[in-house]
Amino acid sequence: MPLATVHLISLTSNTTIPSFVKTVRSASEIKTLVISKVIRWIITPGTISAQELLQPKKPWDLLLIVLGNDPLPDxxxxxxxxxWSVTAGVPSRLTNNFDQTNTRLLHPDPKSIPALTGSLSKPRMGSSSQTLELSAGLNQWVESFSQTHAGQNAMSMLNLLAFKPGKKADYLQYGKAFAETIGAKRGGNAKLVGNVTAQQDQSVSGGKWDEFALAHYPSITHFADMLASEDYQAVNLKYRVPSLADTFILATSEIELENVVKGQATAKL
Structure with a gap:
C-alpha cells in the first residue's frame, strides 16, 4: 500500500501561489496527487492538532498531497x-491513474452531474456544523460562496478522523451508505482515503488521527443539499457522529487554484 503525505501550507510573504505551484511541478522528487486552494473550515478540530491547525502564524493557503513520505525538497x-502534515497508507487502486480520475471529477461532462435532490428548499437545520449539519451560519456562507465560480464547481473536502475505541465499525456503516446512496446521489466521492501512519505533531497532547479522506462534491451546493437532507442526517447522526472522538473538515478548491495559476484571479486571495 503506497504512502501519501498530506501537507497544509502557508506560503512566505514574498511567494505567490503560481510561483509555488510552478516550483512544485518542476521538482522531480515530488509526485503530486492534489494541489488545492484552502477555502474555509467546515468542522474545526476539538483537541487533536487544534492549536497547530487553528492558530497558525499565517492563514493556510494550500493543501498539497504527494505520494510518499520523503521531506519536501529545499x-x-x-x-x-x-x-502541518500527516502521512497515510492509501490503497493503490486509488492512486493508480489518479490524475485521470481526478481530472474527470474536476471537469465532468455537465450531463453527468447529478441534479440536486430538493433538500435545500426546506432544509433540515442543525444548531452547529460541528456535527456536519447545516447550521444557519454555514447555510449563509454556502449561499454566498455558491455565487462564485469556485462555488459553482467541484470542491475537495479534506477530512481527518479519530475514532472512539471500538467504534470504527459504526463509521464503516456510514462510509458504505455515503458511497452507495446518501453521498453518491449528490455526486459525493471519497477520491482518496487512507490510514494515518504518522503526523507532524504526534508528540503534542490531544491524541492522534486515525484516518484521512479527501471527498469530492460537484459543487458546494451539492454538499449543502446532502447536509440539509433527512436521509443523510439519519445515517450521519446514527453512525458517523457517535463514532468519532475528533474530526475536522476543511473545504478546498482545486478549481480556484487553477484560476489563480491561470491568472484569472489575484495571486494572493
Missing part, C-alpha cells in the same frame, strides 16, 4: 512559512 521548503 526548493519547495524555501517558499513555505509553515506547514
Amino acid at each position: 526548493s519547495v521548503k524555501s517558499k513555505i512559512e509553515l506547514h
Whole structure:
C-alpha cells in the first residue's frame, strides 16, 4: 500500500501561489496527487492538532498531497512559512491513474452531474456544523460562496478522523451508505482515503488521527443539499457522529487554484 503525505501550507510573504505551484511541478522528487486552494473550515478540530491547525502564524493557503513520505525538497521548503502534515497508507487502486480520475471529477461532462435532490428548499437545520449539519451560519456562507465560480464547481473536502475505541465499525456503516446512496446521489466521492501512519505533531497532547479522506462534491451546493437532507442526517447522526472522538473538515478548491495559476484571479486571495 503506497504512502501519501498530506501537507497544509502557508506560503512566505514574498511567494505567490503560481510561483509555488510552478516550483512544485518542476521538482522531480515530488509526485503530486492534489494541489488545492484552502477555502474555509467546515468542522474545526476539538483537541487533536487544534492549536497547530487553528492558530497558525499565517492563514493556510494550500493543501498539497504527494505520494510518499520523503521531506519536501529545499526548493519547495524555501517558499513555505509553515506547514502541518500527516502521512497515510492509501490503497493503490486509488492512486493508480489518479490524475485521470481526478481530472474527470474536476471537469465532468455537465450531463453527468447529478441534479440536486430538493433538500435545500426546506432544509433540515442543525444548531452547529460541528456535527456536519447545516447550521444557519454555514447555510449563509454556502449561499454566498455558491455565487462564485469556485462555488459553482467541484470542491475537495479534506477530512481527518479519530475514532472512539471500538467504534470504527459504526463509521464503516456510514462510509458504505455515503458511497452507495446518501453521498453518491449528490455526486459525493471519497477520491482518496487512507490510514494515518504518522503526523507532524504526534508528540503534542490531544491524541492522534486515525484516518484521512479527501471527498469530492460537484459543487458546494451539492454538499449543502446532502447536509440539509433527512436521509443523510439519519445515517450521519446514527453512525458517523457517535463514532468519532475528533474530526475536522476543511473545504478546498482545486478549481480556484487553477484560476489563480491561470491568472484569472489575484495571486494572493
